Amino acid sequence: MISADEKNCTGCRACEASCPKGCISIKENNNGFLLPEVDTEKCISCNICSKICPVEHTERNVPLKVYAAYSKAAALKSTSGGVFSVLAKQVLDNNGIVYGTAFSEHLEAETIRIDSIKELVRLQGSKYVQGNTRDTYKQVSADLKTGLRVLYSGTPCQIAGLKKYLRSTDTSQLITAEIICHGVTSPQMFKDYIDWYEKHNKCRIKDYSFRAKSKENGRDFCFLVTDTKGNARFSSEFKDPYNKAYMSSEWFREVCYSCPFAAEQRVGDITLGDFWNADALPKGFGKNRRVSVVIINSEYGDALFNDVKSLLIFTPSSWEAAKAGNSNLFRPTSRSVKKQNYAEHRNNPHFFDELSGLKGSIPKYAFNQLPMDLRRSIKKTGAALKHIVKG
């Protein structure tokens, strides 16, 4: 039987979907994370749930190729270079199905299935909170059985769960795109923050974007809230309590700090992330724009990327270059001694006000949100100053 513990469960829901007796249900723990609960009365001890658990063992791919890439057309609405939406469009244009994380009407991050390009915008943009895969593993299985081509995107643990769930299904029409993941916060914490934000700003939120791009100039280290009256509010991530909490890395699901998928061997056919290592790019490449790192891990991934190459501006790069700018490609986020449990704060009505007032140094992750050219200049100035001080 699976051990339902935040320390070793990612909440992917593969066990629930696989249980032949339907005796696993998903419950929220005190921190607001989803965990499986086994009805021991109904359980027949077949152990399928333990065998299916992706944390235990999932096949991995060795990265084959690495690119830095962006799409002029898609990057504005996307988080990085917009490569995900170009891949998704290619699949949708060829009568395929795409799965990815969208916000529901109530701003809950959840995996949805789309079959038309008009819905693609809902998947664009990172939602920095744990998403709910719902019953999408079963939907993918049904799609594959009817011969449809499927692109499934999500965090590496969600992709690993899907792959384990589909262990005996023909997956030759499945392509998986995993994002590089820094860690996930509790959906309950995000929900409470939205309530706090609405009260604090006397508005109803219709849409929320974590890394909004106001102009096509790469100046995007702000978030954007659009209310039901159509008013748009841009704000700095460094002032907002939820965004500060995310960037502090202190509020993640416990398993994120020992994530088995933050490793050099990858779970997805394609890995997507931010190309943070500006110094490894040719001069002027992606100037003032977000650039994606694209890691090709299988022949399926390679074939899909080849299909969209003409729609992207790209340059070959290397695993070493990608890795140097992105630690979550080879190790989990470090568990800070200040690691927090939301359970201890969720009943405090002043929690988000208190969090807003906290001062702290800008961690590396926040620094990385700055436009590439600015980061390059800051680094150069820093190095020059160090040299002067030493000399």
Ligand SMILES: Cc1cc2nc3c(=O)[nH]c(=O)nc-3n(C[C@H](O)[C@H](O)[C@H](O)COP(=O)(O)OP(=O)(O)OC[C@H]3O[C@@H](n4cnc5c(N)ncnc54)[C@H](O)[C@@H]3O)c2cc1C
């Ligand atoms: C929680 C989280 C942490 C991340 N940490 C890092 C990091 O440390 N380093 C790094 O380089 N990149 C990180 N990323 C990935 C990065 O933010 C971009 O999602 C990625 O570069 C793809 O950008 P894009 O422009 O190609 O896609 P976009 O058009 O922005 O598409 C977004 C993609 O992300 C998926 N997605 C969005 N929200 C979620 C979610 N909550 N759970 C699962 N999938 C989601 C969508 O399904 C879609 O595939 C993180 C993303 C998330 C959601």
